[in-house]
């Protein structure tokens with residue numbers, strides 16, 4: 097790849113990270129081929145449409161496809177830079193599964209040529225980039241791969257984790273700093289030259305293993321800190337305290353910044369990535385493992401409390417506000433809110449009403465439960481109990497006058513002025529203490 101010409105780029109995996117990444121690279125003027133195993137994803141993108149929801153992504157993809165800068169295929173083609181953005185799930189024992197990464201390597205290996213740069217962006221356990229390198233070396237003995245001998249390699253291989261927040265992906269893809277870990281310093285420099293084409297944030301180079309660990313550490317850090325907030329909320333319930341008030345006051349200390357409790361930690365990153373560290377060093381990670389347990393337990397605490405509340409008010413109609421895994425997005429995967437609401441729907445049937453402005457219909461597990469989907473206005477008119485599970489803006493702005501007479505269990509602390517909160521009710525029900 098000559099530094100003065102725009103490289104042709106192949107992005108492997110067109111999901112929540114791969115598609116926005118491919119579109120942003122194409123917007124920078126590179127010709128991008130997006131590779132995906134799903135024919136329907138490929139067809140959708142080639143029509144200039146998208147199969148996932150993300151702010152402003154539809155317009156961007158439509159633009160770069162119609163300008164001929166982005167196309168999709170199930171078949172690999174030669175390129176100068178390969179960016180791998182495929183899932184890395186874990187199995188039942190929390191062991192990371194890097195098979196999609198290795199499958200991506202297997203796909204691109206036959207078309208690699210001298211000068212190419214291969215970059216792994218998928219969240220990966222430490223050592224995965226080297227594993228990818230070894231696999232490519234095995235398939236292409238004609239190519240000199242980096243880090244195995246002192247010779248100048250034919251190709252460069254690096255790890256550069258994505259760090260974007262769903263709902264802000266396009267903005268963060270451009271503006272966030274990036275850690276670029278090369279198998280060798282030369283690999284890092286080659287990858288750096290590529291990212292500089294479309295990243296405005298600072299790009300910092302390191303080695304591949306440090307970059308892999310950095311990504312896991314970022315999400316484990318957030319998980320541990322959310323666990324602290326969730327534990328405080330359970331302690332506060334027990335002591336009859338308002339956790340939101342306690343956190344608000346504590347955060348006035350110049351060096352304290354406690355995160356927000358919620359109904360548990362959802363999504364596909366923060367609840368998953370810490371396990372990659374635990375799996376790599378089980379004896380050395382009691383804190384990270386415990387934090388995972390605390391956050392998982394919080395969901396069951398919320399279910400028990402919500403069930404007790406609904407049982408204590410026979411006949412009262414109940415609104416569950418939100419199903420998404422966090423505020424203002426339409427992503428319902430691995431969502432504690434969805435799990436809590438579906439448990440209540442199964443137990444209490446038609447008494448349960450779901451309010452989720454981001455869902456066209458209720459997910460499959462609500463079928464035959466008797467629960468129905470209503471909008472926020474109907475919920476305010478007809479439901480006596482409100483269980484706040486997601487802090488969508490549309491819920492936050494409901495004025496006190498419209499909800500003053502409701503009995504509210506607010507797992508997100510969106511209505512600090514609510515007069516009848518579950519804490520008081522609990523004392524009466526003897527749920528705590």
Ligand code: SAJ
Nearest residue numbers: 258259260261314315318355356358361362363365421422
């Ligand atoms: N949550 C709380 N309390 C909080 C913050 C979050 O309960 O104070 C919950 C959310 O409601 C949600 C879950 O945690 O259920 C995760 O939400 P999030 O906004 O913390 O993170 P994600 O999963 O949307 O994105 C994270 C981000 N990582 C960090 O902030 C360290 C993002 O930058 C990563 O790119 C992304 O994971 C990823 O792909 O790894």
